[in-house]
Amino acid sequence: MSRPLESLRSRRWFAANDMRGFAHRQRLQQMGVRREDLLTRPVVAVIDTWSELSPCHAHLRERAESVKKGVLMAGGLPLELPAPGLGEVIVKPTTMLYRNLLALEVEELLRSHPVDGAVILAGCDKTTPGTLMGAISMNLPVLFFAAGPMLSDRLVRDGRTMLVGAGTHTRMFWDDHQAGRIGADEWVALEATMTRSPGTCNTMGTASTMTSLVEALGLALPGSTAIPAMDAAHVRMATTCGERIVGMIGEDLTPSKLLTRGAFLNAGAVLMALGGSTNAVIHLTAMAGRAGVTLTLDDFDALGRRVPVLANIFPTGDRLMEDFHYAGGLPALMSRLAGAGLLSLEERGVDGRTLGERLHDAVVRDPEVIRPLDRPLSTEGLVVLRGNLAPDGAVMKASAAEPRFRRHRGRALVYDSPLAMRTAMADPDLDCDEDTVLVLRHAGPIGAPGMPEWGGLPLPQKLLQRGVRDMVRISDARMSGTHYGACVLHVAPEAAIGGPLALVRSGDEIELDVAARRLHLCVGDDELARRRAEWQPPAPRYERGYTKLYQAHVTQAPEGCDFDFLQGRAPTPEPDIF
Numbered sequence: 001m002s003r004p005l006e007s008l009r010s011r012r013w014f015a016a017n018d019m020r021g022f023a024h025r026q027r028l029q030q031m032g033v034r035r036e037d038l039l040t041r042p043v044v045a046v047i048d049t050w051s052e053l054s055p056c057h058a059h060l061r062e063r064a065e066s067v068k069k070g071v072l073m074a075g076g077l078p079l080e081l082p083a084p085g086l087g088e089v090i091v092k093p094t095t096m097l098y099r100n101l102l103a104l105e106v107e108e109l110l111r112s113h114p115v116d117g118a119v120i121l122a123g124c125d126k127t128t129p130g131t132l133m134g135a136i137s138m139n140l141p142v143l144f145f146a147a148g149p150m151l152s153d154r155l156v157r158d159g160r161t162m163l164v165g166a167g168t169h170t171r172m173f174w175d176d177h178q179a180g181r182i183g184a185d186e187w188v189a190l191e192a193t194m195t196r197s198p199g200t201c202n203t204m205g206t207a208s209t210m211t212s213l214v215e216a217l218g219l220a221l222p223g224s225t226a227i228p229a230m231d232a233a234h235v236r237m238a239t240t241c242g243e244r245i246v247g248m249i250g251e252d253l254t255p256s257k258l259l260t261r262g263a264f265l266n267a268g269a270v271l272m273a274l275g276g277s278t279n280a281v282i283h284l285t286a287m288a289g290r291a292g293v294t295l296t297l298d299d300f301d302a303l304g305r306r307v308p309v310l311a312n313i314f315p316t317g318d319r320l321m322e323d324f325h326y327a328g329g330l331p332a333l334m335s336r337l338a339g340a341g342l343l344s345l346e347e348r349g350v351d352g353r354t355l356g357e358r359l360h361d362a363v364v365r366d367p368e369v370i371r372p373l374d375r376p377l378s379t380e381g382l383v384v385l386r387g388n389l390a391p392d393g394a395v396m397k398a399s400a401a402e403p404r405f406r407r408h409r410g411r412a413l414v415y416d417s418p419l420a421m422r423t424a425m426a427d428p429d430l431d432c433d434e435d436t437v438l439v440l441r442h443a444g445p446i447g448a449p450g451m452p453e454w455g456g457l458p459l460p461q462k463l464l465q466r467g468v469r470d471m472v473r474i475s476d477a478r479m480s481g482t483h484y485g486a487c488v489l490h491v492a493p494e495a496a497i498g499g500p501l502a503l504v505r506s507g508d509e510i511e512l513d514v515a516a517r518r519l520h521l522c523v524g525d526d527e528l529a530r531r532r533a534e535w536q537p538p539a540p541r542y543e544r545g546y547t548k549l550y551q552a553h554v555t556q557a558p559e560g561c562d563f564d565f566l567q568g569r570a571p572t573p574e575p576d577i578f
Contacts, residue, residue: 002250009140009574010043013114024114033077041077042249044242045115047106047131049122054085056124056207057147058198059229063238067119067145070242076249078242081109088125088207096478097450097550099126099133099283100563103290106134111574116140117249119241123147123200125481128210129283132219136255136290137566141248143350144220145241146211148229149321150199155190165203165314166195167482171456179464199229202321203314205481209276210283215330216270217287218258218349222358226329228322248350256569259291262344266334266355268300269342272307272381273333275316277481278395278489281382282451286560292569297393297558301384301517308376309399310336312369315484316399317377319369327369331362340373385488385519388528389474389500389510392492392558398514401486402470406514408486409522410437410472414506417442418454425458432460434468437510441501442538443477444494445554445561449547455479455489472512474519476501476557488512488519490557496538497556503531 005011013024025038046067050060068078084102086095110118120131123146135142153164173190176182182190200207211225221241227234264284271280281300288295311333312319328335337343338359345356364370371377378399385394398406413436415421421440424430432438438457445451455477459468473487476494493499500521504510509522521528542548553563560567 003252005040008042008116008249010114010116014038037077041075042116042246043114044071044076044078044245044249045110045113045118046071046078046080047083047109047118047120047122048080049083049085049124049127049131051085051087053090054087054124055195055198056087056150056200057085057122057127060121060147063121063145063235066235066238067121067242070239071246073239074243074246076246079115081113083109083131086124086126086130093448094450094452095126096452096561097547099130100550100554100566101546102127102130103133103137103566106131107137110135110138110140111572117245118142119245120144121147123207123211125206125210125279128207128214129287132214133287133290133562136259136287137572139254139256141245141253142219142255143241143245143248144214145238146214146220146225148199148227148231148234149202149208150195151197151228151230152202152320152322153194153196155193163318163320164194165320165482166201167205167480168203168315168484169194171483175459175464175469178461197230201482203482204274204276204311204316204321206277206279207481208321209271209274209280209481212274212276212330213267213271213280213284216267216334217263218347218355219255221351222331222349223329226321226325228325244350251352253350253352255291258348258350259293260347261293261295263347264288264293264295265299265303266343266347268295268303269307269337270330270334272303273310273337275309275311275313275377275381275397275399278382278397279478279481281395282478282490282557282561285558286562289560289562289567290569297384297395300382300395304380304382304384307337307342307381308373309378309381310371310373310376312371312377315482316381316397323366323369327366328362328364331359332364333370335359335362336364336370336373380514383514383517385512385517387519387521389504389519389521390491391500392556394488394491394519396486396488396514400484405470405472405486405512407512408435408472409509409511410435412437412439412504412506412508412510414439414441414504422458425460428462430460430462432463434463434471436471438471438473439501439504439510440473440475440477441495441504443475444496445556446551447476447494447496447538449542449551449554451478451557451561453478453480455487456483456485457487474501474510492557494556498532498535498537500528502535503528
């Protein structure tokens with residue numbers, strides 16, 4: 001410990017020779033903790049998001065034990081604190097509704113308990129930004145340990161072996177099932193084979209994207225986030241994380257000393273090179289807001305124009321996270337960007353080194369998985385669109401869309417609920433063709449509420465049967481990072497607060513131009529003004545509880561969908577102890 005013990009936060013609970021100090025020490029001894037450990041060791045919170053309804057985190061109780069072992073080896077006292085697991089597929093209506101609740105819980109867990117630093121065990125989509133938003137606001141030394149991707153699956157179809165990734169292939173196989181190419185027996189059999197182990201989705205979905213970006217920010221140890229969940233190296237890395245957090249507490253190495261604007265721009269560049277999830281735009285913006293760093297859609301668009309997609313991983317490529325790990329993981333990918341001058345190399349990480357120092361020994365072991373800059377998977381990943389339909393911006397993963405939709409004009413088919421849309425898509429007489437633009441609204445932060453992953457809009461069954469697998473789809477919703485297609489997302493302002501999306505009618509023409517970054521509703525200004533005068537906001541559906549709080553205080557997508565009263569770095573008082 002380079003810091004004096006007297007300066008540790010936990011001493012406010014355990015060092016006092018009064019009645020309250022006596023009671024605090026007494027109650028920890030009640031659980032078998034030694035008195036001398038309370039007085040001589042820094043206290044490390046192990047924030048564990050394990051849950052039996054969070055399959056991605058099913059192994060984290062065991063990993064927590066490995067973290068605790070490392071803490072003890074380094075001279076700290078580990079205490080495990082559970083936090084909500086937010087299992088992405090299981091939680092309804094959407095985990096995004098509860099991301100801010102998780103952030104609140106982590107911040108208050110750390111504030112209200114006698115801890116000096118924390119290791120966070122998480123990884124499933126919203127748990128990464130949620131836990132770290134809270135930790136950033138609390139500003140104690142914190143180290144993130146990713147749950148790791150699940151094992152890869154392989155499937156023999158039509159005489160060839162194909163890699164199968166969670167999420168991405170679920171959508172692909174569902175479309176084939178609706179089109180009659182996959183029968184009922186094979187559909188059932190796929191349930192038991194596609195997700196073979198605990199761990200997060202093994203594609204470059206939101207989970208892998210966000211854990212990678214946390215490593216790029218410097219909040220995780222180099223190379224840690226791509227290790228498969230069931231790899232023995234994952235267990236060893238957990239122990240290393242436990243050791244390192246004790247050193248960070250001694251150095252008082254807090255998020256505020258690491259999370260500069262340069263660090264966030266590095267993460268944005270990595271997002272583009274990964275061909276990562278569109279959700280990361282919202283989550284990174286929210287995390288930056290907690291760190292007091294300005295990060296805008298214009299920053300993401302500028303990075304998207306400079307940084308090509310180098311990671312050959314589903315849904316943009318054809319490999320999986322296990323392949324990415326074997327190819328060198330995130331340090332190898334970042335070394336490609338660093339060599340091209342696309343990163344700020346002076347940013348520090350949790351290991352105390354600068355990014356340049358962390359990348360010194362990085363090696364690309366498979367150039368087909370981590371492509372060189374002169375042979376990218378795509379020259380464009382995420383793009384930011386604006387126009388009279390999205391004056392505050394919208395995002396699109398251009399690399400995951402069919403090229404013919406980069407410039408497109410089509411007739412809108414508009415729906416106000418996912419149920420109405422799903423019902424219509426099954427209609428064999430639906431008035432549409434492959435040029436139709438499907439529109440779903442009232443799916444944003446306030447309208448849904450919670451901005452669910454409804455943006456990968458279903459395709460009409462009659463077109464699926466003809467072999468159509470992509471159409472232009474527009475919504476104020478989000479989309480799973482594992483999904484693909486010409487989906488325009490996060491349209492802002494959202495329809496529920498009177499954004500232009502609320503004024504679109506079936507039959508209107510919409511123009512999409514990726515190169516021009518343009519999303520335009522081809523309706524005259526006078527007609528739009530007439531429609532706006534007629535528009536009425538939807539009646540509120542929630543009159544109590546957390547959801548009412550959420551709708552009252554959530555910001556729009558370009559601001560990160562955080563609560564307005566949690567943004568920024570205004571100091572929050574430490575609890576008084578009586």
